[in-house]
Amino acid sequence: MANETIKIPDLGGVDEVVVLEILVKVGDEVSVDQPLMSLESEKASMDVPCDRVGTVSEILLKPGDKVREGDDCARLTTQAATEAMTEKSAPTKVDSQPSTTTPSQVAVAKQPQSISTTVKPLHPIAQKSSSEYSAEKAYASPTVRRLARQLGIDLQAVPATGPAGRVTQDDLVTVVLARQQVLPNATTAAPSTSWQDPTKFGPCEPKKLGKIKNATAKAMTQSWANVVHVTQFDRVDITELEAYRCEHKDALKAQSIRLTMLAFNIKALAPALKKHPNVNASYQQAEKTRWEKGYYHIGFAVDTPGGLVVPVIQNVDQLSVIAIAKQLADLSQKARAGELTPRDMTGASFTVSSLGGLGGEFFTPIVNQPQSAILGISRAEHQPIWDGKTFNPRLMLPLSLSYDHRVIDGAEAMRFLNDYMSELKTLVQLDLNASSL
Structure with a gap:
């Protein structure tokens, strides 16, 4: 079959959990240990990691669904399945010229296009509303994702220091500290839009705060x-x-x-x-x-x-x-x-x-x-x-x-x-x- 099924892993003794968030979409290329979705019980939350390399072909759950260990959650078109389909549909004529492609070139060619080895520079990050927030490609736990949403931080722009390229809570703290260093300059160039001149609404008097x-x-x-x-x-x-x-x-x-x-x-x-x-x-x-x-x-x-x-x-x-x-x-x-x-x-x-x-x-x-x-x-x-x-x-x-x-x-x-x-x-x-x- 072209598709392989990903199942809900061991839930650590919890009988049933709720799907909190879907972290990928159909067509995404995923790698081993990349979170596919977040689950939440009454006392804890966890990610469903991918156990193979492939492309998401179908998502079988949606936020709010209740699931148990072993339930199907997604289907992937794996690399092996893709190669088998390609070989089956390819012409049977054999090129008389020997291949000039080296093994290292083949390995590079098969790398998923979404994987980048460059690290994004850390720039001041503008606040985002929950509706604008998106972190589909970021690796992070549900707790870190919720904190990032509350802080208005785009996880895709955060340099990750955790295992397997995961964004940690300390990474978010680093971003917040960086903001504190750049916000004074930013505010002088762009005054806060939350300020309203109170003199428009009635008499008032400005008073400087003491030392x-x-x-x-x-x-x-x-x-x-x-x-x-x-x-x-x-x-x-x-x-x-x-x-x-x-x-x-x-x-x-x-x-x-x-x-x-x-x-x-x-x-x-x-x-x-x-x-x-x-x-x-x-x-x-x-x-x-x-x-x-x-x-x-x-x-x-x-x-x-x-x-x-x-x-x-x-x-x-x-x-x-x-x-x-x-x-x-x-x-x-x-x-x-x-x-x-x-x-x-x-x-x-x-x-x-x-x-x-x-x-x-x-x-x-x-x-x-x-x-x-x-x-x-x-x-x-x-x-x-x-x-x-x-x-x-x-x-x-x-x-x-x-x-x-x-x-x-x-x-x-x-x-x-x-x-x-x-x-x-x-x-x-x-x-x-x-x-x-």
């Missing part, structure tokens, strides 16, 4: 573009801890020490970070390296008239709750007075952003590069919590952990949050009057 807000905008834009952000949420019961804090705060206030819940929040971080070094690490993109830090310097966001600043408390693992409370007060005062030094604001391995004094429930803080995670803390509220027999009012503190998914996966992030919440609850055992604390 701090400009620096924050630049840092947050770079972090959002470079870090693969994920945020997980949870609540921790701080009923006993808040009672413990209130029990001691008046006595400490007489010593000019303001004992806030944030001091306890920061104190509980060090033991949790020690158990999960990835959360205290930094990712070096150029070297594909994760740097695990042996120090625990915690930055905390302070709202000042000029904008948000992040002072750093050094070596939190060596400090008592009272010492942390003192540094929180001192650094916050220096921040609002504009007296922070560079040493006061550098070296953090992890950051906390607390909105507890303002309100709200959950939010998505942006990771402060080169760190790998940031913890958002919101206002605690009493909620009815079921204990197995009845509902009881409990003071619940909302937590929002944002992290870099290149360094930390969801399971590890949740384990870190669980350990952090456990450490927070144990702080009621501290003796705040002990000199060692």
